[in-house]
Amino acid sequence: MKDYHNLEVWKRAHALVLNLYKLSKSFPDEERYGLTSQIRRSAASVPANSAEGCGRLSDRELARFVEIAHGSASETEYHLLLARDLGYADVDSHYRLADEVSQITRMLGALSRKLRSDS
Numbered sequence: 138m139k140d141y142h143n144l145e146v147w148k149r150a151h152a153l154v155l156n157l158y159k160l161s162k163s164f165p166d167e168e169r170y171g172l173t174s175q176i177r178r179s180a181a182s183v184p185a186n187s188a189e190g191c192g193r194l195s196d197r198e199l200a201r202f203v204e205i206a207h208g209s210a211s212e213t214e215y216h217l218l219l220a221r222d223l224g225y226a227d228v229d230s231h232y233r234l235a236d237e238v239s240q241i242t243r244m245l246g247a248l249s250r251k252l253r254s255d256s
Contacts, residue, residue, distance in 0.1 A: 139199065141184075141191035146244040150184040150206070153237050157213070160234065164225045172225070176216035182209035183241065200252035207245040214238045 141147045157180045161173045183206045190202025214235060221231035 139191040141188040144187060144191070144248075146241060146248060147184050147187045147191075149237065149244070150180075150187065150210075150241050153213075153234070153241060154180045154184060156234060156237075157217075160220070160226055160230060164220070168225070172216060172220060172223070176213060176220065179209050179212040179216055182206065183213065183245075187245075196252045196255055200249050203245055203249045203252065207242060207249065210238055210242045210245060214242070 154177075157176055161176055164173045186202045186206040186209065190199040190206075193199055193202065217226065217231060217235050217238065220226040221228065226234075
């Protein structure tokens with residue numbers, strides 16, 4: 138069992154979730170059960186799956202959960218693009234957050250490859 142608090146990618150993904158919660162507070166009320174919920178759930182899935190994988194017994198299992206987190210990061214990236222295109226997120230916020238999602242996605246990919254090669 139690994140301590141997920143020590144993973145840099147988990148720290149960054151957690152900070153991203155907090156930032157996306159702040160951003161989505163300003164989304165229209167009619168999006169509460171739509172885009173607001175979706176962007177929050179997909180973003181929270183990234184650090185949650187990373188944490189769950191760390192609680193598993195092998196690097197192979199951790200790699201599987203990191204891959205799931207990778208997919209959730211891609212989903213979050215799309216929801217952020219949609220928020221921008223609908224006018225719910227300004228261009229600067231979108232750029233900053235999308236860049237962070239992209240970096241997290243790359244980190245997850247590298248971690249997954251490392252875990253797969255080690256096992």
